[in-house]
Amino acid sequence: MEFTEDFMKKIKFSHDYDKLQGMGHTSTLLQVLKVHYTDLSEYMLKYDAKIYGSDELYPVPKGDLILLIFQSDKNMIFTTIRRYTPSKFEYYKNLEGVVFEIC
Numbered sequence: 001m002e003f004t005e006d007f008m009k010k011i012k013f014s015h016d017y018d019k020l021q022g023m024g025h026t027s028t029l030l031q032v033l034k035v036h037y038t039d040l041s042e043y044m045l046k047y048d049a050k051i052y053g054s055d056e057l058y059p060v061p062k063g064d065l066i067l068l069i070f071q072s073d074k075n076m077i078f079t080t081i082r083r084y085t086p087s088k089f090e091y092y093k094n095l096e097g098v099v100f101e102i103c
Helices: 040-047 084-094
Strands: 009-011 026-036 065-071 079-081 097-101
Touching: 026 079, 026 084, 040 097, 065 084, 079 084
Parallel strands: 009 097
Antiparallel strands: 026 065, 026 097, 065 079
16 A cells, blocks of 8 residues: 655654654554553653653553564664554554554
């Protein structure tokens, strides 16, 4: 699935996170996985939730989650965790390989 720049998919972040520093403005969604909160190490949770310029961690929901794996336009890999719903999982799964604008 390809989108022109006018219709580029966007992935929005509620904060500026450490993991996004130096990533560029667009990223390709490489993989979508369903995981459970208990599957993730404390290191992964800290990596995913650390707000830039702060010691604050964004609260990761407990329960089923969606792990999105991206490759930035600077060829760097990063992940993000989203709350799982069947429809959200299907939405992201159908967008593997698509380039997203990072917002």
